[in-house]
Amino acid sequence: TDLAHIRNFSIVAHIDHGKSTLADRLIQQTNTVAERDMKEQMLDSMDIERERGITIKAQTVRINYTALNGEEYVLNLIDTPGHVDFAYEVSRSMRAVEGSLLVVDSTQGVEAQTLANVYTAIDANHEIIPVLNKIDLPATDCERVAEQIEDVIGIDASNAIRVSAKTGQGIIETLEAIITHLPPPKGDASAPLKAMLVDSWYDAYLGVIVLVRIMDGVLKKGDRVRMMQNGSVHQVERIGVFRPAMTVVDQLGPGEIGFITASIKQVRDTKVGDTITHDKAPCAAPLPGFKPSVPVVFCGLFPVDSAEFEDLRDAIEKLALNDASFSSEMETSAALGFGFRCGFLGLLHLEVIRDRIEREYDIELITTAPSVIYNVFMKDGTLLPLHNPADMPDLSTVDHVEEPRIKATILVPDEYLGDVLKLCQDRRGIQQDLTYAGSRAMVVYDLPLNEVVFDFYDRLKSVTKGYASFDYHMTGYRTDNLVKMSILVNDEPVDALSMMVHRDRAEMRGRAMVEKLKDLIPRHMFKIPIQAAIGGKVIARETLSAMRKDVTAKCYGGDATRKKKLLEKQKAGKKKMRQFGKVDIPQEAFISALKMD
Ligand code: GDP
Ligand code: MG
Numbered sequence: 001t002d003l004a005h006i007r008n009f010s011i012v013a014h015i016d017h018g019k020s021t022l023a024d025r026l027i028q029q030t031n032t033v034a035e036r037d038m039k040e041q042m043l044d045s046m047d048i049e050r051e052r053g054i055t056i057k058a059q060t061v062r063i064n065y066t067a068l069n070g071e072e073y074v075l076n077l078i079d080t081p082g083h084v085d086f087a088y089e090v091s092r093s094m095r096a097v098e099g100s101l102l103v104v105d106s107t108q109g110v111e112a113q114t115l116a117n118v119y120t121a122i123d124a125n126h127e128i129i130p131v132l133n134k135i136d137l138p139a140t141d142c143e144r145v146a147e148q149i150e151d152v153i154g155i156d157a158s159n160a161i162r163v164s165a166k167t168g169q170g171i172i173e174t175l176e177a178i179i180t181h182l183p184p185p186k187g188d189a190s191a192p193l194k195a196m197l198v199d200s201w202y203d204a205y206l207g208v209i210v211l212v213r214i215m216d217g218v219l220k221k222g223d224r225v226r227m228m229q230n231g232s233v234h235q236v237e238r239i240g241v242f243r244p245a246m247t248v249v250d251q252l253g254p255g256e257i258g259f260i261t262a263s264i265k266q267v268r269d270t271k272v273g274d275t276i277t278h279d280k281a282p283c284a285a286p287l288p289g290f291k292p293s294v295p296v297v298f299c300g301l302f303p304v305d306s307a308e309f310e311d312l313r314d315a316i317e318k319l320a321l322n323d324a325s326f327s328s329e330m331e332t333s334a335a336l337g338f339g340f341r342c343g344f345l346g347l348l349h350l351e352v353i354r355d356r357i358e359r360e361y362d363i364e365l366i367t368t369a370p371s372v373i374y375n376v377f378m379k380d381g382t383l384l385p386l387h388n389p390a391d392m393p394d395l396s397t398v399d400h401v402e403e404p405r406i407k408a409t410i411l412v413p414d415e416y417l418g419d420v421l422k423l424c425q426d427r428r429g430i431q432q433d434l435t436y437a438g439s440r441a442m443v444v445y446d447l448p449l450n451e452v453v454f455d456f457y458d459r460l461k462s463v464t465k466g467y468a469s470f471d472y473h474m475t476g477y478r479t480d481n482l483v484k485m486s487i488l489v490n491d492e493p494v495d496a497l498s499m500m501v502h503r504d505r506a507e508m509r510g511r512a513m514v515e516k517l518k519d520l521i522p523r524h525m526f527k528i529p530i531q532a533a534i535g536g537k538v539i540a541r542e543t544l545s546a547m548r549k550d551v552t553a554k555c556y557g558g559d560a561t562r563k564k565k566l567l568e569k570q571k572a573g574k575k576k577m578r579q580f581g582k583v584d585i586p587q588e589a590f591i592s593a594l595k596m597d
Helices: 019-029 047-052 084-095 112-123 142-153 171-181 306-321 347-360 414-426 449-453 456-463 503-520 551-555 560-575 587-594
Strands: 006-013 059-066 072-079 099-105 127-133 194-203 207-216 224-227 233-235 238-242 246-248 257-261 275-278 297-303 327-333 337-344 365-367 374-378 383-386 398-413 430-437 440-448 469-480 482-489 499-502 528-534 537-544 577-580 583-586
Touching: 006 019, 006 112, 006 171, 019 059, 019 072, 019 099, 019 127, 019 171, 059 238, 059 257, 072 171, 084 112, 084 194, 084 347, 099 112, 099 142, 099 171, 112 127, 112 142, 112 398, 112 469, 127 142, 127 171, 142 430, 297 306, 297 327, 297 347, 306 327, 306 337, 306 347, 337 347, 347 365, 398 414, 398 449, 398 482, 414 430, 414 440, 414 456, 440 449, 440 469, 449 456, 482 503, 499 503, 503 528, 503 537, 503 587, 583 587
Parallel strands: 006 072, 006 099, 099 127
Antiparallel strands: 059 072, 194 207, 194 275, 207 257, 224 233, 224 275, 238 246, 238 257, 297 337, 297 365, 327 337, 374 383, 374 398, 398 440, 398 469, 430 440, 482 499, 482 528, 528 537, 577 583
16 A cells, blocks of 8 residues: 555543444444454453453554545554553554544543553654544533643644544544544655564464564565564564454555564564564664563462462463563462562553453462562662562661652542542652642642552542542652561561561551451460561560460360361361461461551
8 A cells, every 4th residue: 555545543542431432433434344243342352451441462453444535545543552551562552653543531521541641642743633532422511621632631622523432423524534634654665674563462373473563664474574672583474464353465565554473482572662674684773762661560479279389380371471571480488388479560460460360260369569679779889679578688788778759640520639639648749740620630749659559549549439540650769768577477577478668657557567467367375476577676566365265165075076066167267377387377367468548
């Protein structure tokens, strides 16, 4: 196809504003899929993603559209992952297209996530077409929402297209706007091959599938291509486009988006944002902006039933096949036995993986408290990246500790603003900005990531009854007074319960933790001290008193079967415990004790 008849675009929207429904309508309107094959949400493939309304892998569809001017166009839609954890992946997808539809629910208005993604689109020099969706609903208020788009985002929304992705109203107008308002891609077919690796995933039949956008040159079947980041060379076996089913084509030229397969064994060997070129006649320089994706949040995953350890290993290996940003290594915990220390791009990523292990592989998990990576500067001048609080070296050898910080943007109706400010303040936040757009406040906070990975999002939703939206990105590291708090049960440290805390909050957290544990650990025949300590210093303490008498005593020794039953019951109860020194700690204690409310 000649460049003038190609348009590449993505859709930017907050969750539930109608991105997937609109994509469905565009596909349907252009007869891209036969009516009988049409199912809801063509582009969202995985079940969990569908339920949660999030997309993790970029999905694309190539649409042929005969415009009202009678000419044939090829439209490529890349559906980007919609969540903050995947900000880098989103930025690459945006670089692969020239424009965006900015979809805003006309009954709701602009949300924090819309903002973050639209700024990414602006960064990628996109032409942006505002689309006001859900105009079929009585609560629609296009004037107000258009005004809000102009106020908050600063783009002209006077010609915003009014759409109902549900009824199909405004779909032709949307397609025409794509043709007339978005620029065609640029590129030189005779230049050396330069293609962006937009995304990749593992397919059980075809192996690794790589989504590419050709910038310059032509890519053909049989070509030997080089991934410029790691220098690996592969022979292209298959080349095609998504309609949305995979359809083989002969070649891809400048401006086109499609897939290749090339006997690549692991998704890990393909890096999002990498440049693909011909091995023999490479392009001069790779595309700018490549960043390796590194995990930022870590936690331990242990099977509740230790017999399921091998199953867990299997599940983690399978999931890692398709997810290069998820890392894992084996971990042994004195309290929890064998498990894995896993790294994720963010909390949502963690939740998605954990859910999939529990649901698809049917393994019940204990998740230890999520932790960020601290930079521990030792007195001898070395830097230790700390992924697990249990590995924190002795305080006397540590010079100082840095923690990652984020810039958080929260949009919230006025009446909940006070609660949001309090929450951010409680989490050691520093307010940076507070502005209004109508009756909604937009607050910007500098926060420690550590305080956010815990349960910040849940708390935010609950104090605002779900009306706040939230987005963040990492800004860098800063030194603070951070220490490891250990928990000792019966004078023995329980590694899975140790955590990094700010020194000023250590007493409060320590007290909350030992009080909780006192309720969660059953009484034993002896007294059990439960302590929180920093270094050698105890900062909070509770004592679980001893059981007064043998529970079987009340059976008077007479009723043997009753006594036996009681002992059996105790034994069954024990199975759900972890023996720690002489003390049995129930599984749920590990999860409950770490939750702060
Ligand atoms: P996404 O999270 O942005 O992909 O949003 P979806 O496309 O999944 O839509 C979220 C919800 O809004 C679904 O229940 C849709 O059926 C509904 N929806 C989407 N567009 C419209 C519309 O134009 N009108 C109405 N009434 N509902 C819509
Ligand atoms: Mg969706």
